[in-house]
Amino acid sequence: MYETSQYHKRIFTPKNCSQQIDSSFGNVLLYGAGSDIIKNELGAYGEKILGSSSSYVQSNIGRYISNPQYYFQVNEDYVKNKLKVILFPFLHKGHWMRAADISGGEFSFKPPIHDINAPDLYIPMMAFGTYLVLAGYFLGITTKFSPEALGVQFTTGLLCWLLQVLLLEATLHSLGSGEVPLLDIVAYGGYIFVNASIILICRIIWDYVFCLVTFFECFCMGVFLIKTMKRILIGEVRSFEKHSTKRNYLLILMALSQIPLLFWLGNVGVGAK
Numbered sequence: 001m002y003e004t005s006q007y008h009k010r011i012f013t014p015k016n017c018s019q020q021i022d023s024s025f026g027n028v029l030l031y032g033a034g035s036d037i038i039k040n041e042l043g044a045y046g047e048k049i050l051g052s053s054s055s056y057v058q059s060n061i062g063r064y065i066s067n068p069q070y071y072f073q074v075n076e077d078y079v080k081n082k083l084k085v086i087l088f089p090f091l092h093k094g095h096w097m098r099a100a101d102i103s104g105g106e107f108s109f110k111p112p113i114h115d116i117n118a119p120d121l122y123i124p125m126m127a128f129g130t131y132l133v134l135a136g137y138f139l140g141i142t143t144k145f146s147p148e149a150l151g152v153q154f155t156t157g158l159l160c161w162l163l164q165v166l167l168l169e170a171t172l173h174s175l176g177s178g179e180v181p182l183l184d185i186v187a188y189g190g191y192i193f194v195n196a197s198i199i200l201i202c203r204i205i206w207d208y209v210f211c212l213v214t215f216f217e218c219f220c221m222g223v224f225l226i227k228t229m230k231r232i233l234i235g236e237v238r239s240f241e242k243h244s245t246k247r248n249y250l251l252i253l254m255a256l257s258q259i260p261l262l263f264w265l266g267n268v269g270v271g272a273k
């Protein structure tokens with residue numbers, strides 16, 4: 001009994017209690033430090049995941065949308081030479097490949113100001129505005145002008161632009177090239193308003209040449225798009241050798257589709273009162 005009571009006394013002495021408290025406090029500190037380490041590791045891992053996800057999203061957005069400022073780096077010489085290529089593509093003596101720009105260890109293409117074959121958005125937007133001005137003038141000289149009629153032409157122009165973009169996207173996608181930036185396709189689709197503006201100018205001067213001029217502009221736009229799409233397939237996505245027969249049929253179909261689009265754009269004031 002004495003030994004047992006002495007044992008209990010030894011266990012519950014203040015000194016032993018202090019040792020137990022110190023031990024428990026040490027365990028708390030130990031596990032607390034481990035908790036901080038785990039938090040830091042999880043935080044670093046989370047930042048790594050978020051960073052990789054952010055870079056993945058940015059890379060994919062850049063692939064399909066690219067930098068809008070790139071498409072407005074133009075000058076007077078580029079605009080004049082580009083209009084010649086669009087209106088008379090069969091007279092273009094140079095190559096159709098885009099100029100590469102390797103700087104900082106990254107591959108890219110030179111902006112329009114340094115490469116006539118680069119797509120831009122300046123000419124499509126200016127051509128679209130010119131088309132609307134000419135359409136309004138034509139409606140005026142034919143006594144059919146009204147805000148509603150001009151609004152119809154604005155909507156018609158946007159629909160044609162959208163259809164052209166969808167057509168080019170579908171053609172490239174069918175040929176296995178889905179990595180072309182979206183703004184490139186928007187630019188190529190908007191060049192049709194250059195030809196549409198020429199058609200309206202000819203209608204204003206002499207309406208009887210409407211059909212002849214429209215067919216000529218359809219031919220020019222078709223040649224320009226075929227050359228451009230072939231260049232994309234050869235130099236930018238390198239899938240030119242695949243499905244050659246299918247490719248030729250799709251390119252010809254794309255060129256022929258310019259006929260209804262340009263006739264639609266050229267028929268200003270149809271149905272207007």
